[in-house]
Every structure is written in structure tokens, then in C-alpha cells.
């Protein structure tokens with residue numbers, strides 16, 4: 001019997017939005033597990049590049065604003081050129097806009113849906129072409145609790161993240177015969193820039209912690225173990241799943 005392996009040695013990963021937060025933790029963890037990593041984003045990821053280099057793995061920086069589909073083919077092309085191929089894609093880049101339903105603007109709708117859902121799909125499409133050709137690959141989408149719930153004052157985010165769950169399953173079905181697994185991680189409440197406003201709101205902060213069975217906010221590294229698992233051969237028979245890493249939130 002073969003031993004179960006979480007080793008990513010020799011794998012080539014692309015992570016979006018990895019200058020900070022969850023994307024940074026995942027990118028560094030993939031490198032610690034043995035992968036070379038390309039980072040695609042609109043901000044210079046100097047700290048993440050240094051942390052990956054410290055692991056002895058290769059790090060490549062690709063400058064790209066993922067709010068439109070324009071750079072997506074180039075992002076995959078530069079990943080393949082820089083790392084020699086692509087085995088793992090982590091679609092992490094995302095934004096959130098908060099407003100009351102009555103005041104929610106079309107701009108706030110389009111910005112969130114374009115970045116969090118449309119670019120995620122078309123970047124996956126571009127990467128999947130390479131993965132299907134080589135007969136294997138892993139796509140990991142960062143979903144949300146709002147892939148399951150409606151949330152408060154974030155309708156475009158709930159729509160986009162619910163769409164991420166749907167498109168994860170749709171891509172999983174179509175890519176399974178080609179040896180490509182597509183899954184999502186749904187982080188719970190994780191302390192990052194994305195949630196700074198919630199953490200600063202004393203009432204909401206207390207309500208959130210009271211509702212989490214584990215009794216604390218998650219940190220970005222809490223998400224990284226799930227990413228290593230889904231990127232590894234240990235998860236070769238796992239596809240189309242939305243894995244909540246939420247301190248028990250959804251179990252309540």
C-alpha cells in the first residue's frame with residue numbers, strides 16, 4: 001500500500017492576492033510543503049516573496065489587477081514561464097463592499113462579482129487548459145461562510161461567494177475526467193484586512209466570538225492546512241467540495 005503524502009515537492013503553484021492575509025499564509029505554507037510559488041496581485045508582495053525564498057523554494061511575482069479578465073491569460077503564461085508549469089491554482093484574491101440593501105450601488109455589485117467570481121472562473125479556465133493537458137492539477141477556490149449564508153449588508157459578496165461554491169462544483173464535474181480536482185475552502189471569521197472593520201466594531205466583534213464554538217477569530221494560518229491537503233495527492237479523490245474551516249460556526 002502506498003503511504004499517504006501531503007508532500008508538494010516539485011509542484012508549481014499560483015496563488016492570487018498573496019501579499020497579505022489568507023493568501024500569504026497559503027502561499028508560504030505551500031512553499032513549506034515543497035512547492036514553487038507564483039504570486040499574482042496588484043500590490044507588491046515583498047514580505048511573501050521573502051518568506052517563500054527563506055523556505056528554499058522559488059518565488060515569482062506577477063503584477064496583475066484581477067478586477068478584470070484582461071490580465072488572466074498573461075498571469076497563467078507568466079506562471080508557466082517562471083515555474084515551468086502549473087499544478088496548483090489558489091483563487092484567493094477578493095474584496096468586500098458593505099452597504100444597506102436600499103443604498104447598494106451597481107458599482108459595488110460589479111466590483112465584487114467581477115473580482116471574486118468572474119476572474120476566479122476565467123483564471124481557472126486558463127489554468128485548467130494546462131492542467132488537463134498534463135492530466136492532473138488542483139484548483140482551490142477561497143469561498144466563504146457566505147457561500148452558505150446571506151450575511152448582513154454584503155449582498156454582492158454573498159452572491160459572489162455563493163457563485164464560487166456553484167462554479168467550484170461545475171468545474172469539478174467537467175475537469176474530473178482530466179484528472180483535475182476542484183474544491184473550495186470556506187474560511188470562517190479570520191483576522192485580516194478584509195475583516196478589520198468587523199474586528200473594530202465592539203458589538204459585532206463580541207457577537208461573532210460568542211457564536212463561534214472555538215471561541216476566537218481564526219488566523220490566516222488556520223486556513224493553510226486545508227490548502228495543503230487539497231493541493232496534495234492525499235486529496236486526489238476529493239473534488240467538488242466546499243470545506244468550511246470556521247471554528248465550528250456552521251455547526252451551530
Ligand code: NAP
Nearest residue numbers: 017021022042043065066067092093094189190192193194
Ligand atoms: P485581505 O487581507 O484583504 O486579502 C485580499 C487579497 O486580495 C489581497 O492580497 C488583495 O490585494 C487581493 N486583491 C483584492 N482585489 C484585487 C485585485 N483587483 N487584483 C489583485 N488582487 C486583489 O483579506 P483576506 O481575508 O486575506 O481575504 C482573502 C480571501 O479570503 C478573499 O477571497 C476573502 O473574500 C476570503 N475570505 C476571508 C474571510 C475572512 O474572515 N478574512 C472569510 C471568508 C473568506 P491588495 O492588498 O492589493 O488589496
